[in-house]
Amino acid sequence: MHHDHDSKHDHDLGLAHDLSRLQRQAFERRAALRWLLGAGAISLTGASAMTLAGCGGGGSSATTSTSDSSSGSSSSGGSSGGSTTTSSCSVIPSETEGPYPGDGSNTANGSVANALALSGIVRSDIRSSIAGASGVATGVPLQVIIELVNTNASCADLSGYAVYLWHCDALGRYSMYSSGVTAENYLRGVQATGTDGLATFQTIYPGCYSGRVPHIHFEVYRSTTTATNWNNKLRTSQLCFPSDSNTAVYATSGYGNSATNNNAISLSSDGIFSDGYSTQLATMTGSVSAGYVARLKVGIAA
Template sequence: MDRKEFLKKSITSFGMFSILPVLNACESKTVSTDNQTDSTNIGSTNGTSPGDCSVTNAETAGPFPIKDAASLVMNNIKGDRLGIPLTLKINIKNINTSCGNLPNVLVDVWHCDAKGEYSEYGGTGLQAANNTNVHWLRGRQTTDSNGLSTFESIFPGWYSGRAPHIHVHVYTSGGKSLLVTQIAFPKSICDTVYTTASDYKSKGIQDTTNEIDNVFRDGFANEMGTLTGSVSEGYVLTHNIVVSA
């Protein structure tokens, strides 16, 4: 079974996707310099105020979910992976307090490397490369008093059938699952990275956009991350995730 088929079956089997209007999708813009690598986008504003507060879309954790996050409590999750530096600043908000900050919850993240491969899996039809004995680009943090969790990583690559994305799973401190979701990326910045950065450009632009992606195509307005930075300096991704706690 290939990745496209797995994702289609996940959607049919679990029905985990919220339907949100694409009309509210984020506004993007590109700020060009001489080498046209500096970019910024304005992602989802969900969670910024009581009037802009809805639970973030639930999504599938598969096909490569994190196996033992408790053993991967770390801020820097790069491992030995090469790529453009990416700082993740994920804010967890509680819809039951009008999107107030949610401290002391667990945030797990995982994503593929610049080549589109995942750690902890492989040697099968879903991923030919066997990375079963390594754990890069996976980690866990606990939110601080402001509901913030921070990770140092690299800009994710892509693989056929999926738009670029990062997986996030939020738990209570006691281990109760609050939400599994994904973070989407703006195409304009992905295009810049995948056509100019040395660790990515041999593969070129992704073959699947957010609009036709099996996960995001039912609405990704509240899953779009805000990115600032450049290929030369690295990027910072800031994103609010709203849960019911």
């Protein structure tokens, strides 16, 4: 009741008082609005600063790229193990694992073919066979660097995941399956991703067999602990190469009919990559004499 009385009493002071009070209230509202706008600007500036702080290679976000002057390719620079961070990332297309996965999903020579169950399969250098087999794959040296990123978190690097990678040898044969190498398990291996999202493999440049462009298969797992059977995989895809490195490699000895097979097909006519390969084409550096480095950013929705 006291509040009602004061309100009525103020009103009874006359028009001049009311106008003065309204002007004062309008001034206070404008001042408050200016303060809020200023606070919003400060907040936006802070957000922008945080975004800028996240730029660069190997971090938790991917917002910039730099040019590799030696190859004309986009990379973050640094050593051969450097990040391939660029301004955006997409979920890597899901592709068939093919007939020679060695992940426990099919059989070879009458028994389940599962290289993931072999002792020593978690390794970086995959050129030698393991678990009692002694074969060694030869060819032009190739380092494959997979950067695993989360497309649901601004391309943040994914640490502690696992990549199982496999491919054919220089003559187009797959260990565990192909005639002459059924007792071997080379060119197969698993690597955990580091804090920079990278999984690195030392291998050889794969040969080219009839009907397919040169390629590498890989599967993504949540960890090396779950990378024991195909049932646990999160994604299966394939990596391809630029034509100039294919041509250079297949001009060397030891690659059988790879040059002929490679000349008979292209990425646009390949049964896997003909629908698009922009997110699967490796960025290449190096040479036949020095060896090559293939980098690929692999996005998954983690």
